[in-house]
Amino acid sequence: MANNSGKKWWKEAVVYQIWPRSFQDSNGDGVGDIPGITSRLPYLADLGINVIWLSPVFASPNDDMGYDISDYRAIMPEFGTMEDFDQMLETAHSLGIKILMDLVVNHSSDEHEWFEQARSSRDNKYRDYYIWRDSSGVDAEGKPLPPNNWGSEFGGPAWEYDETTDQWYLHMFSRKQPDLNWENPAVRQEIFEIVRFWLDKGVDGFRLDAINIISKPEGLPDDPSVVPGKHSSSIPFVIAKGTKVHEWMHELNMETFDKYDCMTVGEMSATGPEEAVRFSGFDTDELHMIFHFEHMGLDSDPATGMGKWSYKPYQLTEMKEILNTWQTKLDGRAWGSLYWNNHDQPRLVSRFGSDAPEYRELSGKMLATVLHGMQGTPYIYQGEEIGMTNVQFPAISDYKDLDSINFYTDMVEDHQTMSPDEAMSLIYAKGRDNARTPVQWSAEENAGFSSATPWIGLNPNYRQINAAEATGRADSLWHYYQKLISLRRDELQDLLVYGSFLPLDAEDAQVYAYERHGEGGKLLVLANFTDQELERSYQALGQGQVELLLSNYADQEELADQGLTLRPYEARIYKIS
Ligand code: GLC
Ligand code: CA
Numbered sequence: 001m002a003n004n005s006g007k008k009w010w011k012e013a014v015v016y017q018i019w020p021r022s023f024q025d026s027n028g029d030g031v032g033d034i035p036g037i038t039s040r041l042p043y044l045a046d047l048g049i050n051v052i053w054l055s056p057v058f059a060s061p062n063d064d065m066g067y068d069i070s071d072y073r074a075i076m077p078e079f080g081t082m083e084d085f086d087q088m089l090e091t092a093h094s095l096g097i098k099i100l101m102d103l104v105v106n107h108s109s110d111e112h113e114w115f116e117q118a119r120s121s122r123d124n125k126y127r128d129y130y131i132w133r134d135s136s137g138v139d140a141e142g143k144p145l146p147p148n149n150w151g152s153e154f155g156g157p158a159w160e161y162d163e164t165t166d167q168w169y170l171h172m173f174s175r176k177q178p179d180l181n182w183e184n185p186a187v188r189q190e191i192f193e194i195v196r197f198w199l200d201k202g203v204d205g206f207r208l209d210a211i212n213i214i215s216k217p218e219g220l221p222d223d224p225s226v227v228p229g230k231h232s233s234s235i236p237f238v239i240a241k242g243t244k245v246h247e248w249m250h251e252l253n254m255e256t257f258d259k260y261d262c263m264t265v266g267e268m269s270a271t272g273p274e275e276a277v278r279f280s281g282f283d284t285d286e287l288h289m290i291f292h293f294e295h296m297g298l299d300s301d302p303a304t305g306m307g308k309w310s311y312k313p314y315q316l317t318e319m320k321e322i323l324n325t326w327q328t329k330l331d332g333r334a335w336g337s338l339y340w341n342n343h344d345q346p347r348l349v350s351r352f353g354s355d356a357p358e359y360r361e362l363s364g365k366m367l368a369t370v371l372h373g374m375q376g377t378p379y380i381y382q383g384e385e386i387g388m389t390n391v392q393f394p395a396i397s398d399y400k401d402l403d404s405i406n407f408y409t410d411m412v413e414d415h416q417t418m419s420p421d422e423a424m425s426l427i428y429a430k431g432r433d434n435a436r437t438p439v440q441w442s443a444e445e446n447a448g449f450s451s452a453t454p455w456i457g458l459n460p461n462y463r464q465i466n467a468a469e470a471t472g473r474a475d476s477l478w479h480y481y482q483k484l485i486s487l488r489r490d491e492l493q494d495l496l497v498y499g500s501f502l503p504l505d506a507e508d509a510q511v512y513a514y515e516r517h518g519e520g521g522k523l524l525v526l527a528n529f530t531d532q533e534l535e536r537s538y539q540a541l542g543q544g545q546v547e548l549l550l551s552n553y554a555d556q557e558e559l560a561d562q563g564l565t566l567r568p569y570e571a572r573i574y575k576i577s
Contacts (some may be wrong), residue, residue, distance in 0.1 A: 002258070004335065005282040010205070010263035010289075012497050013336055014372075014485045015379045016049040019343040020057055020079055021065060022438045023382055025450035032438070032449070034080035038088040043467070045095040047385060047478070048485035052092065053100045053207045055343055057085065063113050063176035064154075064402060065436075067102075067209060068109035072194040074334070086444070089202055095111065100263060102253045105191050106210045107177040114190075115178050122165050129187050131170040133220065135161075144168075149222045150234035154511035155406040158234055165405060169357035170220075172213055173237055174402055182214045182248055195256040205263035208287070210235075211249070212268040212279075215242030230305045231407065232309060236270040246278060249286040258285065265337055265377075266290045269466060273329035280334045289337045294322045299429070308343045309407055311429050314352065316529045317509050327375055327501040330541070336376030340367060341384060348381075348435045353569065359531060360387050360465075362569040365552035366527045368477075369571035370512050371485040373525035375501050383439050385481045386470045390434040391459040400456050404431040443470040475554065483550060492549075492575075494519045510534055511566060521577035523549075528566035537563040540576050550575045 034057060043051070055065035059074040066076065075085050092099050108115060117126035133147035146159035146433065147168055152175075160175040161170040170179045180187050195206070213235055223237040223549030249266075257264050266279060268290045280287045298314035300307060329338045340348045349355045353363025364387040372378050393399060396408045404427045411418040418426075428434075440462035441448030447462035459465075470478035488496050499518030505511070510530045516523040524540045540546075544563040551572045557565060566572075 002285045004288065005332075007498070008288075008335075011377060012265070012488065012493065013377055014049045014488060015051040015053050015377060016044055016047070017053045017055065017342055017379055017381045019382060021434060021455065022436050022449070024439065024441070025311075025452070028451040029078070030450050030452040030454045031078050032083040033078065034075070034088050035269050038084070038091050041088075041091050041095055041097065042532040043471075045097060046170045046471075046482070047379065048482050048489070050096055051100060051204070053379065054102060055563060056102045056104055057334040058104075060111055061176065063109070063174055065400075066173070067104050067106070067112075068110040068177045069104050070109040071113070071313065072108075073197055086201075093202070098263070100207050100265070101203050102209055102461065103195065103206040104209040105180060105194075105213075106214050107171065107179045109177045110178055118161055119164065119169070124168070125313045128184045129181055129190075131181050131216065132162075132165075132167045133159075133170070134167055145268070148220050149226045150220075150237070151223070151226050151232040153233045153235055154403050154453075155231050155410045169549045170216070172210070172233075174406075179216075180214075182244070186250065189478075190250065190574045192252065192255045195252070199256065199260045199262060203262075205257070206265075208264065208266040210269075211266040211287075212245055212271060213238045213242065214248060215244040217241030218243060218507075229307055231307065231309060231410060231419065232305070233307060239268075240443060241411040246286065249279065251381075253285050253287070264288045270292045273326050276330065277334045282334060289335045291337050291339060291342075292326065294326070295319055299323070299351065308430050309411075311424050311426060312475070315509065317507065319352075320503065320506060320512055323374070324501075324503040327514075328503065331375060331500050336374075337379060338371050338374050338376040339379040339381070340371055341381045341435060342379070343381070343435050344432050345381075346430060347388055347390045348384055349387050350434070351429075354531065355387075359569055360389065362552055363392075363476045365480045366569045366571040368481055368484055369525060369550070369552070369573060370527045372488070373496070373514070373516065373523065373573060375497075375499065375516070377567075378488075380481065381435065383435075385478050386440065386465060386467050387477045388437075388440060388465060389459065389461060390428060391437050391457070392428045392432075393457055396420075396427070396569065398457055399427065399431065399433050401432040406435060440466040442466050444523075480552065487549065487573075491520075492523075495521070495523050495575075499523065504538070509551065511536055513538065515540060521575060524574040525572075525574060526566060526574075528569055529573040531568040533568065535560075535563065536566060537561075541574065543576060545577050547575045547577075549575050 010073050021032045023032040024040050026035040057079050058069045059071035060066045063359040114126045114129045117124050135144035146157050150158035152158040154174050158221045161168050171177050223234040226232040241428050264287045266287045276290050282287050301310040301312040304310040349364045353367050408423050412423045437459045438449035438454045443463045468478040499516035502515040504513040512527040
């Protein structure tokens, strides 16, 4: 039985997520690639991160930008070769950076050899690698009806009819992402071999894509939450009702991860802290940590029934409630992962801070302070460290993300339930391409990303917001991240990494304040989420020796006993001993 309660390298890590298509192009085709990543590793080493989570680099027809894999042991030719990969891994290791791969095994691509075989006939040996069912009947026109009412994540039914064999296959995501049948032991063996293949190559772990939906509810019953025409996804239903996920996670871990010194993090939407402890508790043999999504739903309006495709301003008190609950429930029981954004989410400053020029960096620093001050392993998404913002392309035809395109087609073209402007404004707020515009390296043509026109438009603000500018200026957001990362490494480790968490003033709707307690004293973290000046006082400031470790303003007031004034988006970390 594992005992993960002590010190571990993956608890002390700071992870940087790379989404390769938009990171760095090396060969002038407008598409980011592996040699491009290798060339930027010194930049990442300089920032101080020590683990990379690499979004998929495997062979893929790119229906869902690499999350639809057609060969788990091959590199996508657009990204380079296996030699390029080996070179990147070696260079990363020589710089003290580990690499996590993205394990996408809830589904494969429909262009994977297994699926091509499976769909060829009902008695093919690979048929049972996927989930096939008969029609539930026929409609008035005699057309076959799907086996149940499940909705896919990207709109429309979760079933696709296959004429050749007169059955339907299940796809919780796009129709080019058929779900693998984990009930079949041969499928699990294949997956174990793939994992071992990469671990034997020397990679340092995995981020497991959509891993809590691998077990489907017994008998595949209808999902009572599906509302026709509402773009309803049945993923939460599958998560709530699947029964075997822990059994299979345990098996996967014992057959693969457990035999290596590697790190694992599972992507788990619709999952609360108690369930997280079942997956990643210190004495379970499943995963090291999970990504939960509770704070990602704060700016959606449940009343619309539209999930992420709705908008309401988030409330700080709600954010605190969620994050504080995770901090306190996991403390001493399981390890958490900390993130504000990734390749599926809007840009951080635009979403939870302010992307107005005067506040963009200040609010970015403030948000970074809140996250990196918490217990858990922090993740930085490419471009976050320079404060990249959301983008607003003029037309839907400028967008590449199938989720956004399907949403627009469904709402505007097929059902006229939204005006084009309404749909575009939701895509501006929530669309995944916000995170997928090329990394802004410099003010040069194509932002230093490529010598050619990039595969997706650049954010036009790259002439002001770019890495060359940020690394060259001592008070930039980039340097602030560097400082936050280095704080975790030094003598503060016991407090900042391992210290326990104490929330303060839950009802304060403007300031996020909390303490960390550990050997050697405590930390007080303060963050003003508004553009107002605020007066506050904190007991801890009146106890013992108070030292300001970090702040996002250059000058500091003298502390007047326990009281202080927090300027717009001001953040501070005090050490009290
Ligand atoms: C995960 C990925 C997302 C992808 C989906 C299907 O949520 O992060 O990008 O579309 O799984 O693989
Ligand atoms: Ca390229």
